[in-house]
Amino acid sequence: MTKLQNPFWKRKSLSEMSPEEWEALCDGCGLCCLHKLEDADTGDISYTDVACRLLNIQTCRCKNYEKRKKLVPDCVILKPEYVDQFKWLPETCAYRLISENKELYSWHHLISGDRETIHKIGVSVINKAISERDAGDLEDHIISLKEFSHG
Numbered sequence: 001m002t003k004l005q006n007p008f009w010k011r012k013s014l015s016e017m018s019p020e021e022w023e024a025l026c027d028g029c030g031l032c033c034l035h036k037l038e039d040a041d042t043g044d045i046s047y048t049d050v051a052c053r054l055l056n057i058q059t060c061r062c063k064n065y066e067k068r069k070k071l072v073p074d075c076v077i078l079k080p081e082y083v084d085q086f087k088w089l090p091e092t093c094a095y096r097l098i099s100e101n102k103e104l105y106s107w108h109h110l111i112s113g114d115r116e117t118i119h120k121i122g123v124s125v126i127n128k129a130i131s132e133r134d135a136g137d138l139e140d141h142i143i144s145l146k147e148f149s150h151g
């Protein structure tokens with residue numbers, strides 16, 4: 001069986017992946033970099049279309065990935081040991097999918113071979129997120145993740 005038929009995300013658990021494989025799994029959707037609101041009573045998470053100040057909303061990339069935690073203390077750095085806390089991630093997130101033994105979507109760059117596919121079909125926050133600077137009240141910016149859920 002070739003590596004293509006049996007790629008690393010199918011052969012390995014999240015905790016077995018190398019740092020390079022772990023990083024490669026991220027689809028670059030930018031959804032986790034949107035501000036979220038948590039219901040104090042139910043714990044339910046609502047996503048907004050307001051991006052973290054460090055997200056480049058034209059490219060969907062963090063402007064300072066290496067120093068992100070220092071610059072934005074609220075930034076959540078995903079780690080395989082916290083997999084049981086991944087429920088707040090969008091259902092399309094590759095880390096969540098793999099942690100739930102699900103397949104990556106056809107638009108994921110590891111399947112399509114192109115990191116632009118996700119942006120072309122509108123599953124990423126490009127052209128959808130707005131900057132913190134222009135946002136005002138977060139409650140006015142709650143969105144449904146359904147618009148990011150093309151299969």
Ligand code: SF4
Nearest residue numbers: 026027029030032093
């Ligand atoms: S939601 Fe998941 S796949 Fe998308 S950018 Fe965040 S970590 Fe990467």
Ligand code: SF4
Nearest residue numbers: 033052055062068075
């Ligand atoms: S600091 Fe970077 S990685 Fe963290 S939420 Fe902001 S844009 Fe995303």
